[in-house]
Amino acid sequence: MSTQTPDVILIISIGTLLFLSLAGFITLLLVLYKQRYKAHQQQLITLEEVYQRELLQSQLEIQNQTLQQIAHDLHDNIGQLLTVVVMRLNTLDNETAEPDTQQSVRQTRDLVRTVIADVRMLSKTLDYDTVGRFGLLSSLTLELERIQRAGSIQAELVTLGDPYLLGEKIEMVLLRMTQESLNNALKHAEAQKLTVITDYKVDAFCLTISDDGRGFSVPDAAARTLDKAGAGLGNLHRRAGLLGGTCSVVSQPGAGTRIEIQIPRNQSS
Template identity: 65%
Template sequence: MQNFTDEIEIVSIGTVFLLLITVTPILFVLMHQRQYIRYLRDKEDIKTLYQQELLQSQLEIQNQTLQQIANDLHDNIGQLLTVVIMRLNALEEEVINLDHQQSVQETRDLVRTIITDVRTLSKTLDHDTVSRFGLLSSLTLELERIQRTGHINTQLTTLGEQYILGEQIEIVLLRMTQESLNNALKHAKATNLHVMADFKADSFTLTIADNGRGFSVHEATNRQLDESGAGLSNLHRRAGLLGGTCTIISQPDAGGTRVEIRMPRSQLV
């Protein structure tokens, strides 16, 4: 009986030993795998943080540059154009010929239009405008400036109940909109531009649409940095770093282009 008990103990010890031999490598592999997954997650978090800090630095540099341009437009060019108006007023009094007077008046009206456009442009370049008045007012200024050219119709539509997006996000959204509008003006040959701000309960979507000739999105997004159209990659990158997405819908000669920038509500403010 004693021998039988000893045999059972030996078998039990052997079984436990075999289990340890079998389970230990598995546990080791699982622990190593968890550590590796944690390492990849930490590495991705560091990469995302670095990209966000890089975007922040780029925005600060861009805002400083645009701020300087806005100040120069308002203080220097605006003042020079005002002087031109004064000279034209004086010239109109000296001109006797009615045809020449008409030309002076038309030139003066044109300069006044330029002054208005310069002031509007300086406001849309100034990030303080977004801080003070918000994204929608800044978009309105941008579209009014384009509308005054007389060649393109613009429209801003707002859907849903408005809520705060956050100053930094609004600045980025304005710059992305300006880039999209600039692409439409330069390349699309559009006659209509429509910007729509959709305030949903779970997300905010900003859509920039034109009725231009369209283009190949795949071809444009794969161009080199020094080629025209490479800026589309920046739209995707900026949206991604803000926790959102940017979808570009377009085909050559197929009814224009739509740029949809979507921000989850959880990423706002």
Template identity: 65%
Template sequence: MQSLIGEIEIVSIATVFLLLITVAPIAFVMMHQRQYVRYLQDKEQMKNLYQRELLQSQIEIQNQTLQQVGNDLHDNIGQLLTVVVMQLNELEDEVVEPAWQEEVHQTRTLVQTIISDVRTLSKTLDHDTVRRFGLLPSLTLELERIQRTKRIHAELTTLGEHYPLGEQTEIVLLRMTQESINNALKHAQAKNLHVFVDFKADSFALTISDDGRGFSVTEATARQLDESGAGLSNLYRRAGLLGGTCVITSAPGAGTRIEIRVPYPQIR
């Protein structure tokens, strides 16, 4: 009986030993895999954080540069043009011939239009405009300026009940819109531009579309940083900075549609 019990104990110990030999490597491998996965996740988080901080710095530098340009336009160019108007006023009083008076009058009107456009442009370049008035008034101001150039028909449509997205988010969205419009004016040869704003319950959507000549999105996004079209990558990165997405749809001869979507703001 004791011999049987001893054999059972030996078998039990051997079984436990074999289980340990079998399970221990598996447990070690699993633990190592978990640590490796955690390492990869931490590495990816650090990479994303670095990219977000780098992009944030780029946006801040751009805002400072554009604000300086806007101030220079308003303070220097605007003042010089005002002096030109004053001189044209004096010239109009001195000119006797009606035909020349009309020429001076038309020139003065043109310069006054330029002054108005410069002031509007300086406001849209200044991020304080977004801070003071919000995204929608800033978009309206930008499209009115574009409309006055008579190069393209620009239209803004809004849907949903307006809610603030936060100062930083609205500045980035305005810059993305300005970059998209600039691309449409420079490259698309479009006749119509439509900006659509949708305040959804769970997200905010901003869509910029034109009826221009379009392009291959795959080819454009594959270009180097110093080549034309590489700015599309900035749109993707900036949307990611806001925790959102950017979808660009285009094809040669089919116009361009840029849809930017960001989450509903948690803190308003």
């Protein structure tokens, strides 16, 4: 009986060792599986992000091409036609002796000249080449001056910090985001004042578009379907993400709206 005890102990030890080895092997397989599964999921997320970035980039390129064509048409066709109208009004002014008619013609001529100036200004802000040549600040200035000329809304550009270059493509995206935000404010906010702030921080660039209008519920707007108002919020967030930054929208009924876009400077150098 005593001679068998060491053999039993040896068998038990070997069995225990085998069991522990098997358990360790299974545990290792589980750990490797989890790591591979996690890596696979991360790869899928990365591929989805790349796909969304490429899709958004294509959309932006198409939008820029479309807006650039519109800008050229405004400048070359509409602008020229309005110039012809002014010439015809000048002729009519010279041919008319009636004082009331002359005054009406001159007022109309002045109005058409204002429209020509607005069309030229609009064509510049829509043209990709203009932004590339003059930069974000000058383009924003033109955009706000165009709004200011309407006379019913006060538009202001505030620049903080020492301006630095962000890169042509980034500045174009930021301009389009600003134009979209301002356009929404003009259509829906019933605002009296629009303010755009460009803050050139050391480590980040911050762009803020705010109005003193009627505001809205951000959760309700974000929950609306694509064919309804509010879908533009998603576009703002996606475009900010394309630039490696963030976009936050703060608004509530009766309290105006503030859109803040922040981009790390290393992403914009």
